[in-house]
Amino acid sequence: MVDSREKFREILNDIAATDGITKFNRLAEMTGISANTFTRIKNNEIKSVSVETFNKLNAAFGNRYNLRWFQGDSEYMTVQEMLEAKDNTPVSQLQPDMSAEIIASLKREMAAKEESFRLQLAAKDEIIARTDQQLADKDRIIEQSEQTIKALQDQIFDLRHLLAQKMTKDELSNYPFVVGVADDHKKSRKRI
Helix, strand or coil: CCCHHHHHHHHHHHHHHHHCCCCHHHHHHHHCCCHHHHHHHHCCCCCCCCHHHHHHHHHHCCCCECHHHHCCCCCCCEHHHHHHCCCCCCHHHHCCCCHHHHHHHHHHHHHHHHHHHHHHHHHHHHHHHHHHHHHHHHHHHHHHHHHHHHHHHHHHHHHHHHHHHHHHHHHHHCCCCCCCCCCCCCCCCCCC
């Protein structure tokens, strides 16, 4: 199995010799790879260097390094060396078509996003179900309250009616004169 860290360090040594760039900060500016990543690769603090990292570095230097060499499938580090050796490898394989890898990466990203959206949708469905249940509970409480209010209004009406009857009976029985005694059945005449 190829040690991608060692291959990557060889490329860095070639860049230092060919281009005079030895500072990781400068390489970071050119490639978009953090200087810390370069340091970790140099110090063997990572297990392997990804093809993506190789591609970023390679793109910053005109794609002069051979991906097949980086992956251990060719003896030529640079594309130029391979061409000079008149390797009978078709030109299309010098820099392999990355579209399959890009498509696979995009599919993985889409699957992850789809799963995330599915989980978010399930959570929202659960919130909607709880809200619907709360609304149903509130409707039931309102209906019960309306029934209770109606029953209390009926009870108040009955109590008022009983109270009115009681007051009328009590007032007449406690009246000091017989009802109608003081009434004069004659029509009162007005004096002018």
